Amino acid sequence: MDPCRPGSGHPCPATALRCCGAGYRVGVPVGRAGATGRAVKGQLRQVYVNIDGGSRGNPGPAAAAVIVSDGEGRVLAEQTRYLGRVTNNVAEWAALEDAVELLVRMTREHGPLHAVVRADSQLLVRQFNGEYRIKNRALQRAALRVREKLAQHPAVRLTLRYVPREENAAADRAVNRELDRVLKRGEGEGSCMPGGKVDVPRGAFLQRDRVTYAVVPRLAPAGVLDVATLRRLADVVEKHRIPVVKITSAQRIALVGIKPEEVEPIWEELGMEPAPAVGPCVHYVQACPGTVACRYGQQDALGLARCLDEKLVWRGELASKFKIGISGCPFNCCDSWLRDFGAFGKSRGWTVVIGGAGGARPRIGDVIAENVSDDEAIGLVERTIDVYKELAKKGERLARTIDRVGIEAFKARLER
Template sequence: MAENPQGAILQRDKQTYAIVLRSPVGLLSADNLENIAKVVRKYNIPTVKITSAQRMALVGIKAEEAEQIRSETGMEMALASGPAIHYVQACPGTTLCAYGKQDSLGLALELEKLFVNNPMPAKTKISVSGCPMNCAEGYVRDIGIFASKEGWTLVFGGNSGGRPRIGDVIATNLTRKELIALVIKCLAIYQANAKTRERSYRFIERFGVEEFKKAVLE
């Protein structure tokens, strides 16, 4: 079998691989879709999966073809594992949704450019919702953000995995500028004080919610 290609994920059969393609905040262009369709047919890829992180996974490919397939899609390889910020998930917000109160897609794209792939103590996920219904599930993300008419709410330390945790509200009614500055502070405190591979939900339980708020707000 060929050497494991960088960024590809070995599958259950121990013979084929998957690659995950970046589709920032779940947005795809016509070119993206056409290129994906072309490579799926050309390389006889058996499975195309939209992941829970709003990314595209091409599953069941040969190791020696992984990089060529990625190149022909014209898309970047997404980070599938490792201690870094993996993605920003977002709902349609005011761009498309009748219930949207703020521009969640615009904010999420800005956060994607600022933070995705930045090193962190452990895997870190960000979500942005355009209204209080929180369709992007901010309370169970490391950094969760949702909007109201008054501004943005920031949640930290949520998790949806095997040990679920509802994140803590750090601040409410923030402007976009205030929110981004606070996200930077939250990530900096987490990065400076967390143990290696310590997810944000474990970190804030150990560090203390009130101590964390004090560190980022004062």
């Protein structure tokens, strides 16, 4: 397989997605087998991370767990997350993503870390190291997110190793505890993953008639469609006589009024995955045509939205839902002032706004940066999400977090 050529614009040979610029050879960084992330000068603190992800049913209700310990076996951090109804492989990748996120946060307190991550899934380890090609699009995106995160945070040096299940028993127990906790309480809704509710068909939402379901396929970002997708949607709607087809506020298409037994065949015929339409995560990135197709456009709103969608949608659980709106000029056709994170284009770059909200308690967002590039805007979204994760109470939207802590305090955290 071809080696990666960072910056060449070629797709990643391991994931077939956009180049992340990290310099990998089929998933392994050039020059250092078995680890990811750039080398960090000076002393690294070594930590051991046990991860596990598992589903009851494959696919079925699933959870991910991460346990970070020091060299003497003292637990430094532990985290579990319910994922909804997904496969074992998806759950294992979710655990690896969670581990990377947690390690990045820990570097702020502990400094640079060398993390020896231990998983009992040969499949995950071989996919990560590039021995197995990842075919599933959602997993390709997960792999890309992990690599990009490590490339952006050289303070985390990560080695992923396979260990037998008995050496990963604590993480396995944590997964089962999380599943027991959620399933016993009859929860299971609100997951960021496809098919978050345990007892409904995959990726479907029960409608107000309590009989039929809606599905919302994940389409190309920002509602840009091609002929093949439109044709496939039309064929499925016609064949299954779906009574309502609705363009949603998230620039997606909802197919409404489906019988439960038809949900799975519809997904198979569509060949698409469910979009995250509920749950505490990045729901969507909205964008206007910008310079691609609007005479007022001053920046490429669709291009920035595509990058953000790849990086952030489904990236992991937050305190509440999170919406992003990108507008190509100050007319703000995508309501950037009213999104958790918004940006609108001016001749010299993006103006970035955070903490906007619509709904019952609307709030105009606060400007945190002006005249920034695409890359700087992407960095600001990621940092905003990290600070939001640190400061928000469970269920609290970003607008309310900023109201509570104050915009100046929030901005100070962004700059740390």
